[in-house]
Amino acid sequence: MAAQKNEEFGVIRDCVDSFHRVTGLGALVCAPEGNVLFETGRHCRACTLCANLDQPEDVCVVARAQAWREAERFGGKYIYACPMGLTCIATPVQTELDVIADITVGPFLMVDEEDFVTCELESRTQDEEKLRAARESLQSIPRVAPEQAEPIARQLFLSVGGTGKSFRIGDLLARQGASSLMGSLSDFTEREKQEENPASAYPILIERDFLEAIAAYDRARAEELLNELLGHIFFLTGGDFSRIRARILELLVLSSRAAIEAGADETQILALCEECVGQMGSIYDVDKLCYWLIGALKRFFGCLFDRVSGAEQNPMPRVLAYLRRNSARRITLEEAAEQAHLSPSYFSRMFRARTGKTFSDYLTRLRVEHAKRLLKQPELDMAQIAAQTGFYDQSHFTRAFKNVTGYTPGVFRRRRERGFDELKE
Known part of the structure; x- marks a missing residue:
């Protein structure tokens, strides 16, 4: 295991070094616990701007940690402003559900230097000596055009964030899908709160329509109704994770039965159902549940709807x-x-x-x-x-x-x- 970790970190180091040589941007690579693994170029910790303006280093440490968590939640990359107003990019090096390292690229400057001095530096101090030192520090900060930030962040994640042995493009899509699902559930909850008569009971009729859509092999309708059901589940449970998980398990069992009765492969559906039940037992927060749910639903619907075409297909x-x-x-x-x-x-x-x-x-x-x-x-x-x-x-x-x-x-x-x-x- 240790040898595999060393091999993975060696690959990560090579990728980060290559990224630095191509972009000119420094990078800091840390373990999930926060300790520094290695660094290259003029990275966040090498920035002297904070020291010039008496900014405590632990403020930057907290900002980096928050950015890494946001990057994990929102599809693998996160562009953010550091406490001094400079721009950085965070990305995790991740396997399916685990993060083996976190990367911060930057800082870099995306605005006009004089505007930055006026809006950021002079708002923090009027001390001429400190401003002079801060201006000198600013000269060593790389410049990046605003329209280049997103492509750089994407390239960082695809070339470096994806070096974990178990990484797959599907993981990226699942995390982005989980972010979208959480947004939809949040929107549903807000709409219900604003309704004069918000939902107060589990929508049995919608569940029946969902199961009937499965029986009719109507994928678009099934996915539409499932999103509505999940919205009700998250709203009516008040965010109680154990109740959310119980409802989803119940829905999984009912869906499996409907699929089998409609002619889906019984062995395949039951094996998938058993696997999902086992996986859910190790999930204890909503973020990971949404991430897992996107992957599980994709596999379930694929098993049910992606049938063999041609004469052998059940009409x-x-x-x-x-x-x-x-x-x-x-x-x-x-x-x-x-x-x-x-x-x-x-x-x-x-x-x-x-x-x-x-x-x-x-x-x-x-x-x-x-x-x-x-x-x-x-x-x-x-x-x-x-x-x-x-x-x-x-x-x-x-x-x-x-x-x-x-x-x-x-x-x-x-x-x-x-x-x-x-x-x-």
Whole structure:
């Protein structure tokens, strides 16, 4: 293990030295605990500007540590202003979930020197001797054009941050995806807080729609509903990590069952589910949970939706997705059979064997599920909803809806308005 670490650090040192020779920027490489591993060029600790203006060194140490943490959270690179107002770049050298080193490149100057002196230095001291010494120190600081900072940061991460043995481009994408997911969850929470009647109960109906989207192999719809479910989970649990993890595990089990019932490979899905349960047991904070969740969902959806194409592919996923997309219009058995490239009679038997429902019953349930979502919109009357969900008229809509749910559409809408989410079917 020690030999492997030494080899990795040797590679990191070579990459950092090469980066310095190409860009002219100094770099400081530290262990995750903060102790310096090695340094090159005119790096952060070699900057004398702080000493000239009596800035304590520990302030810079704290700023570097905070920047490293932000770089880990936001996709592997972070451009920030040091306590003196100069610019630095932080990046971690990371494996899948571990950081083996942290790098700070800089400082460098991105603004006009006189503007920097006026806005930064003179605001800190009026002592002429200190300002003179600070100006002299500033002469040794590299200059970087503002438009070059982002490309330099990206190159730093790709050439140096990715030298860990277990690094993969997928890790970068997962971390960026986790950052995006956390942002979406935060936005959802803020929106709910501002609502006059924020969500107060777990959305069973949305969960059912999500599981049905999985059964219909509708990936876009499944991902959309999953994001909404995660928003509710994070909001309703109040950030309680143990409850968040329990809800996600429950959702994982339900999703696996729906996928298997829809024809996904049972062995593959169960193995993935078992692996995910084991991994979640070692995660104890929301940041890492979001990072893990992005990777797990990508693998789960890939296992479920990235099916083999051609004659060997089960035609049902394609047919079910087609029905969901077109349920608002008249669809005949013959039209659906054409999607499967089968005769209507054979398709009818296969459809019932695979779904447990006749073609007409399944299509009616799809339309009822669509109608449930439209009933949340008070501006739509029953005739409009009937027209938008593929029913012949309002009378046909009412009969079909009651047969499926046990309620007329009007009663269903009123009960939802009073907060009854869990309606029997």
